[in-house]
Amino acid sequence: MGLLEFFKRILSDFDASHRESVTALTEVEVKELENIFALLLLGSFIGLPAPPSFLAVELLPFMEREMKVLNRRAQDAGDMLAEMAGTIGID
Amino acid sequence: MKILFFTGKGGVGKSTMAAASAWQLSQKARVLIVSLDPAHNLGDIFGVVIKNGKKKFTKTLFLSEIDLKKLSREYLEQETSVLSNTYSYLKTLNLDTYFSILKYSPGIEEYALLTSIEKTIRDETDFDYIIFDTPPTGLTLRFLALPKVTITWIERLTQIRRQILEKRYTIHRLRGSLDSKETILDYKEADDDILKRLKKLGGNYHALDGALRSSDCHVVLVFNPDILSLKESKRLIEGISELELPLRLLIDNKVTEANEEMAEYVEGQMKGMAQGVPLERIQMAKTLLDGRKGTLYDVPEIIIPNSW
Numbered sequence: 001m002g003l004l005e006f007f008k009r010i011l012s013d014f015d016a017s018h019r020e021s022v023t024a025l026t027e028v029e030v031k032e033l034e035n036i037f038a039l040l041l042l043g044s045f046i047g048l049p050a051p052p053s054f055l056a057v058e059l060l061p062f063m064e065r066e067m068k069v070l071n072r073r074a075q076d077a078g079d080m081l082a083e084m085a086g087t088i089g090i091d
Numbered sequence: 092m093k094i095l096f097f098t099g100k101g102g103v104g105k106s107t108m109a110a111a112s113a114w115q116l117s118q119k120a121r122v123l124i125v126s127l128d129p130a131h132n133l134g135d136i137f138g139v140v141i142k143n144g145k146k147k148f149t150k151t152l153f154l155s156e157i158d159l160k161k162l163s164r165e166y167l168e169q170e171t172s173v174l175s176n177t178y179s180y181l182k183t184l185n186l187d188t189y190f191s192i193l194k195y196s197p198g199i200e201e202y203a204l205l206t207s208i209e210k211t212i213r214d215e216t217d218f219d220y221i222i223f224d225t226p227p228t229g230l231t232l233r234f235l236a237l238p239k240v241t242i243t244w245i246e247r248l249t250q251i252r253r254q255i256l257e258k259r260y261t262i263h264r265l266r267g268s269l270d271s272k273e274t275i276l277d278y279k280e281a282d283d284d285i286l287k288r289l290k291k292l293g294g295n296y297h298a299l300d301g302a303l304r305s306s307d308c309h310v311v312l313v314f315n316p317d318i319l320s321l322k323e324s325k326r327l328i329e330g331i332s333e334l335e336l337p338l339r340l341l342i343d344n345k346v347t348e349a350n351e352e353m354a355e356y357v358e359g360q361m362k363g364m365a366q367g368v369p370l371e372r373i374q375m376a377k378t379l380l381d382g383r384k385g386t387l388y389d390v391p392e393i394i395i396p397n398s399w
Binding site: 026029034036037040041058059061062065 | 176255265267292
């Protein structure tokens with residue numbers, strides 16, 4: 001590997017890791033939004049005031065991903081501290 | 092095309108008044124009268140049997156009875172079939188039948204009712220008048236409120252959905268070449284199934300809401316000269332004005348010589364509540380009271396103002 005190649009690799013890896021870290025928080029945000037979306041639509045299951053139920057019925061067929069996110073968030077909700085630490089990057 | 096809703100307490104003569112108006116209007120225009128009341132008696136009033144939902148009575152008058160149970164069932168069957176397709180793997184375990192419980196969801200009947208009104212207004216464009224004979228007060232107010240409530244929900248959900256897509260787009264742009272094919276989620280508005288569905292529903296409801304609030308829509312309130320009817324009509328007037336629907340005519344039905352004094356009182360009260368709305372008094376017709384001779388849909392008074 002030439003020296004130039006070597007530096008190029010370093011630069012591109014550096015670039016990649018930066019991009020990853022920049023998007024990490026936004027990804028968390030998207031997941032939360034998806035969670036909120038699912039909660040609002042399917043909230044009647046846990047006693048939230050729900051939209052007209054037919055709206056939930058209309059959108060249910062396309063909600064697979066949102067429901068998975070909702071499910072995972074519900075499972076993780078027991079350990080919010082670890083969740084937050086993970087988000088901000090404390091190991 | 093003009094749309095008329097006949098509302099009022101159960102038993103005040105909504106169906107009879109709607110039928111009489113339809114008959115009178117059909118002398119000069121093409122009229123479709125639709126009964127939304129689960130206890131249909133449109134066929135009884137006109138003395139015919141309405142099969143398959145629609146019947147031609149004269150050249151200019153068509154009768155229609157909407158079967159709510161059938162409508163809700165059809166709607167849910169259609170939705171559950173989409174669901175069962177999406178979750179088709181459940182078929183292997185025979186679990187897909189559990190979706191059928193959705194038919195007991197509250198609100199489905201009102202929604203089916205609303206969908207049928209929307210469809211009627213959209214499809215039956217070659218009539219000059221469409222007259223809806225509505226179910227008793229409670230259900231009527233609930234389904235007339237639905238478009239507004241639903242639009243609010245659809246708008247909020249669309250907003251959240253847009254935010255999700257925007258953020259996904261940001262991630263996609265930042266990560267760029269790092270994205271592998273599997274991890275790219277839809278970020279374009281045109282690709283997202285949920286947003287597409289929301290937009291379509293929003294469009295339908297805005298159209299319906301516009302039609303209900305337009306100057307071509309008239310809500311007619313029928314009442315009788317008695318206290319109970321007056322009290323319920325008060326609630327109905329409040330409900331109608333809360334929903335910003337156009338109340339355009341009051342009908343005091345079943346007035347006789349014996350209850351004329353009461354009629355004066357009730358009419359005075361009603362006028363006070365719905366200021367500026369014209370009031371029509373309909374005498375209890377002897378032919379209607381007896382019913383054995385003559386027709387049940389012909390009253391001597393002109394019910395609908397000529398200007399409509």
